[in-house]
Amino acid sequence: MSTASTSVPSSPARGAGAPLLEVDDLRVQFRTGSGLVNAVNGVSYTVSEGETVAILGESGSGKSVSAQAIMGILDSPPAEVTSGRIVFEGRDLLTLPEEEQRRVRGPGISMIFQDALSSLNPVYSVGFQIGEMFRAHRGTSRKEAKQHAVELMERVRIPAAKERVNDYPHQFSGGMRQRVMIAMALALDPRILIADEPTTALDVTVQAQVMDLLKDLQRDTGMGLILITHDLGVVNEVADNVAVMYAGRIVERGTVDEVFGNPAHPYTDGLMRSIPQVEVKGGRLQPIGGQPPNLAAIPSGCPFHPRCPKRRTGAEAAPGRDCVADVPPLRLVLPGREAACHYSEEVLDA
């Protein structure tokens, strides 16, 4: 399989800096009792300074696994990165010894998770947990670390930070817990922040607060943000560029405006049509038929073909472009737009 172009088209408005992180042809497999599960199958993208890249996909699309591979937090076994490069600050993380990886990632890349409560340790105060970053990576004293923790809590707009620094995670609301997580993630001024469904567990008004906070912090620090989500609305409001994932592959990418405004892949198109809008009651929804694929038995050819209304096979298909037999490469379909569909041009026209 050819490695598709590795550059995410940069948005002219925001995030046109040099690439901070480059993921190239990443592949991750899980060895399970029921066989080999191919969770990530050749994913490439770059993140630049100040840029927000959204990885959009449903459960099982490989969006979280690819992020966990970047962070080096995959459980292996059963997981195994079988190929690819993860280049951060000019070095391929996957070729470094483990200790060295940790030294690079620790201060450089951090991650926040969907479920803040289970990501925090219930028996330590939040101040202690935020301060741990300074103690572990910078050898700061306990007292000083707590000082830093208060500053960080103020930065993520936790009210009465001084009084709350000794509180425990269960004493905070969901939105405040997520802010604690963000404070921990920002402690060492990372260049890249990976946010894995950061607002999925939160109510919509709190979600808006947290996303605003993340955007403000990004503006202040110039960090690159990788936003992993299934929520098209969040992507539209927050991200510059989007990569849509399906069955462990990127099936489409480009700027959010272009991808959402004029999808080039039938899957993206189907997603846009299947969700109700808050602006209008709207007519009947047009769901994507069928079920998301089983990663232990990914369909041949284009993995989306069993659910695709535009699939062509046999005599209907152009030579080498049979949806059931030929895997469509991620290719340039418009300037700055890539899609992995044999018939993108027709999807675009529709």
Next chain:
Amino acid sequence: MPDDSTGSTAAGRAAEADRRAVSDAADAATRPVHAPGEVLLEVKDLKKHFPLTQGIVLKRTVGHVRAVDGVNLRLRRGETVGLVGESGCGKSTVTKMLVALEKPTDGQILYKGDDVTKLSGRGLKQYRREVQIIFQDPYASLNPRMTVGDIVAEGWSVHADIAPKKGRLQRTQELMERVGLNPDFVNRYPHQFSGGQRQRIGIARALALQPEVIVCDEPVSALDVSVQAQVVNLLEDLQEDFGLSYLFIAHDLSVVRHISDRVAVMYLGSIVEEGTEDQVYGSPSHPYTQALLSSVPVHEPHLRGLKERIPLEGDVPSPANPPSGCRFRTRCWKAQDICAAEAPALVDRGQGHPSACHFAEARHVVPTE
């Protein structure tokens, strides 16, 4: 993994024919004929206060969590009423009381004129048959040790009059087909199905007892985006075919708008605004509704800049110690002295639909094309 059983070709046509058969059969059965639009379910000043206790052996009540504190709702035949609100607002407690899993502290639930809280024995059994529920989590709400067929048919062991013993397998398979499941999978177990398919099993189980009302407690929130629409469409079809009434509880405001005829917005145990889908979304008049709607991210790029965000400060107050007067006043930008002194009633203040705000004023929040 079972293959796609949502029914497209031959199975789809069979399901179509079957849908009519089942619906005819259901109509001909015990279902009494009522005038369309009559009020089926009415909730009056419903309250649920959970005691807060201290001590291990000698438990003292030290306060109450006012989870639901004065809710009024009305559900007409064939109608869908959406109930929205953020976590902790009491919407799930309302659901539990409606399906008689929780006894209200105060207030009435009138079903066809009878007070459900006073029902017992045969009356309660009948009510529980006619008012069914679909749960949020299709993983936790199906017994992993029972086959799909047993799950769907379980209700008949209590309500034996609905399905004679002899034809139960066939009835189960008809129901499975109706909800878009392959009837050959009747002997499979829940873990062999995907999330969307499990939710269909839950729907078939609810339908098996020929209900009049289905309480849908976040029925699509756990599903993937592409599957969510399939289930929403199925619910709409079933409503049309069987004349069902839905109380649709969700936190996803877009889904609620899509499926509901009327919408009620809940905040901290009470309803702050109520009206038709168009009134509540098009001209929200309670500050909380406005803030809530303005927080919903829109997925159309060209609408992104058109929306004015109304930020809400702070968190929802504790229902154990709610603010005096208007519950929302601690976070409201319109709050004045009267808001702390007097709880605003849920009445129409000239904006065309009821709103529980002293200073209710319609405001356009959601961008339109």
